[in-house]
Amino acid sequence: MTLTPLMRLGPDLTSRNRQQLLALLPALLVLLWQQGIAALLTLLLSSLCALLADALGQGLRAQPILPCLRQGEALLSAVLLTLLLPQAGLVLGGSVAVAILLLRQLFGGNGQSLFHPVAGALLLAALYLSPSPAPANPGLCLATVAGALWLSWRGIIRWQAPLSLLLVVLISLPIGSGWLLGQPALWLLAGWVMTDGCSTPVTPQGRMIYGQTTGMILVSVAALGQPSSAGLLLASILLLLSAAVPLLDALTLQAKRRM
Amino acid sequence: MNFGLYLPLLAGLACCNHFRLPPQARMEQALPSALAMGLATTIMLLCASSLSGLAGPGHDAAGLPPLLWPLLSLAISALLLSLGLHRFAARQTQQLGLGWPWLLTNSLLAGLPLQWLLGPAGSAMQLLAPLLSAALFTLLLVQFATLPQRLQRCALPSWLSGQPALLLCAGIIALALHRLGVCL
């Protein structure tokens, strides 16, 4: 008998994170198939670092550690980063730990991070890695897209921001933004980072503006500037625009003024 | 110097500009102030580039050092603008904190590296670059005006609340802008 009076109509945070992780599974399998044991090691290392950093942060803030770890937010960040930078190894582990401590725990833990730790960790890792553009990886892209579509069908992620970004990228194909579509980083960041509520606007209109602005900056830099890694580019734009989220919220959220 | 250093400079400048307001300034006050300062910077940069355009190729002939004329034009436009603001809207200028030292600082720090970076390039770039830079600067100013309200809702540790948190945000934004500038 599955009766839960005081009904819950939506999944809770743990189950949402679990589903987001589940949606990354096909991409992870593709990656392991492509890169073998090295990717698995990176995955283990980054997961360990992320969990340790999260636990440390919770401990320093004198908050319960286990429930937070069980919620899987840190693990999700680690898996995403592994998919983004599978060869990075130790650098990735360090940057994910620093990013989680700095961007997630310092701002107050779950639900408070103004800047997404994954984007932050990408930038941190880029201080040590060469920002050369990664080769196109259609298999990984397809697996990621499938996962993102499933999430969006389940109602776990909000589609407005990624869709606006994609539309801009598609519209500006003539000026040379096509190579972006082959980058797994684009899909991963669009599907899992741009849909996170804390670092994106809360209203649908705000999310659309956010996605479009991201797309426009991304396309203009990618098409006009020097060749660079799409993931890095997108991550820095997302960080920059995350700071503009309060502004977008203020513009799109209007209180109902009394007469 | 490349854009990788120039863009973080803008972020730092915007952060400093936000700190010129009293610490308890609410968003209702900080937002118009940020907008006004952004627009003022746009005016100053456009004005200065017009001035250097007027001087045109002649300033080489005058024997001036290469960066002196842009510097002069930026300073002149800043002082002109502050004079005009003081003449026509003295009270609002004071309320919004558009004093001449700030105008001059913004004009020089935002405009001079740009002139240097671009050099005597094509005029289309000469038009576009000040505009984009001023737009980015306005965006940053507005971000710093609206961020404190959101930071209030975060569970920041007590030693970080207030201005230190804003500095942390400025650091993160500067990092992002640096990466973006490198890609340009």
Added chain:
Amino acid sequence: MIIIMLRLVLLLLAIWLLGKVLRRSAQQLTPAPATTAPLVERIDAILPQTQCGQCGHAGCHPYAEALAKGEDSINRCPPGGEAGIRKLAALLQRDYLPFAPDAPPQKPKAVALIDERTCIGCTLCIQACPVDAILGSAKQMHTVLADECTGCELCLAPCPVDCISMRPVGEGAGDWRWGYPVIAIQPVKSGTRP
């Protein structure tokens, strides 16, 4: 040439926008004085109107006048509570202050109750009541209209036989008002229906 024209147009546009921002902020920062009530009345509207004199003034209106002139601090009204201080601070654009240490302590809301067996009908309490909440006449027993009593305790001191006591009132908020089947918050307002 086109570039110069464009630059000029953009310059004018920016100047126009700046002018607009300045004008808008000028309007926002100084509200139109003609449309608002006098400051004293606005302060008086916040005060709880117990007329109890615990602030050291002879009633709420004199306290409001003192506040308007800036002669007194905003933390002297115990019946108004913390919320009252917050409202005053917002209205007068002052910082929030905790209660003054020399102010009388806050008490739960209470209404006066006359012990009808002891009352001798001296009318002293009737004269003391600032809001006409006591009924009666000379040599007749008095009674307090509980709905109209503000709990100011001004009637306690004059009573020669100490027949008045303060009776605490329980809060009337009950769930019977929002239960079934609709939970509309606004009670049926007498003002909305003609």
Added chain:
Amino acid sequence: MSDFTLLPNGMKLPSHKQASTTRPIATAALPAQLQLALAGSQCCVEPGQRVLKYQLLARPDNALGLAVHAPTSGHIHAIAPYPQALPGTPLQTALLLHSDGQDEAQPLAPPPDRAGQSRLELAIFLQDMGVTGQHGPLLPLSWAASDAPLELLIINGMESEPYISADDMLMREQASELVAAIQLLQQRLRPTRLVLVIRHDKPAAISALRTAAAGQTWQIEVREAPYPADDAPLLTRLLGGTAETTLCLPVAGVHAAGQAMQHGLPCISRIVTLSGAVEHAQNIRALLGSPARELLALATPHPYSAGIIHGGGLRGFTLADDSVAIHQHSNGLLAAAPRPSSSVAAAQPCVRCGDCATICPSQLQPQELYWHCQTQDLMQAQDWGLTDCSQCGLCSAVCPSQLPLLDSFRNSSLQLQADQQQQQAADSARQRHHFRQFRQERDKQEKAQRLAERAAQQAAKLAQTPSAHPASAAKPEPSAADKQAAIAAAMARASQRQQHHQGQTATAATAEQDARAAAIAANRQAAIDAAMARAAARKAAQDAAKAGADSSPSAAGPTPAPEPAPDKQELIRTSMARAAAQKAAQAAPPAPTTMDDDKKALIAAAMARAAARKAERDDGEQET
């Protein structure tokens, strides 16, 4: 409008109603004790008294109060404060009735003559019968006293709350009584249009009602509307009415009103859905005041069930105390299933997913509203639409962080209500204070004037008879008389002021303050007069309500109010009369000749008592 509320994850809102609609309505056994809350009503029985079924226990004492009748015969055990159903609310005075099991009823008074009843009389009659609507009596008295036209009368049978099927079963099983009740209401209230609106998910109730209502002039409308469909403002909009000319009545209330109007039967029971984690989900007719635990036991809750939920699946809340009694609005009791262990964790911070804003039927921003409610910023909360929130509970149900959104909005709106009431009280106190200051000033002036006149007359008399005062005869100028008059007036003023000071020892108002206050009061006199007139009208309506059906209260409502002074005098007179009667009851009525002696003795006794009490208090203070 879609069929069901579409949830963010693409699912539809489950209704969980089938379980409780398979059995007919049962009748609960007589509970050993009943607890009847006295909200807005005044008790008219005493502890220890034996009461009969249907006997009046408390009569309403304000416009929102309801009469309470004994649901069964027994003894009043206590009148004391008891916890209310909603956790966090203050204790409420309630009657504890121990049933004696005989269920002995007193004969029912015949219902009053139907034909000549005005709608205010009807509303008061229903209030006296304890028939409940959404807020207080079924027909709001303020509405009934006004002469607003009634264009649309909605009988609300939507009942979209999950798990709850009380209205559904009522409409199925008692369709003919319901139809008769609606017919009676139609005759009395004469609405332009009368609609019984019913949700499409109750086919059995629809067919039963259609059969019973064949040939009626009013219509039954079947609507498909998403979850908070029973929200009165929403329903009014859906059926094309305006808030001013529409009345929305719940089905259960209409049924109870029909019983009262036809048979004079007071409302002493209601239908309650028992569902949730139970073996035999069903609806029962339960006496008001029955303990929730005993009622739910009839449906055999699962042994693992954790607590009782009062209300439906979305709006319901867990009872802090199982012994809380059901009341007029208790449409359901659910046995709570234990939560899965993963979701036991306390509420997480908001992750700004935006699901609550997506699902909110009132297009609010619950996450913003929640923030302002948490920081106790009621002004901001109002700006963000706290008063527009229908408290449907959907936001709480979808929130992934499991934030107590609904609870927070409920508390804040209760607080807002309290604040508004306080503000109203303060406003009326201000008006009375200003009026008093004005009156004092006027009295003073009149007295001074009188004294001056008298002094002038005396002076004039003196001037006419100079021989009487040889000293002043030398200079019989009017200035002397003027001076005397002035002195007399000054003396009068001084004595007046002394008296005044004696009266207001604590306030110590100065003469200037009085003058200024009087000036302000004079300016506001018009407003105060109007307010007094309004108050008088309201009082008259209340008096009429108390007087009941035998008076003719319709005159009190819309007609222009009488002058304030006579009304006030009348009020004073009635209060004096009441006091005198009480005194008479306490002591033997003193004969006029011995009045003074009696009074003296009484005063002496009182003084002695007071002195004793003072001494006692002093002692106490010294000890502490």
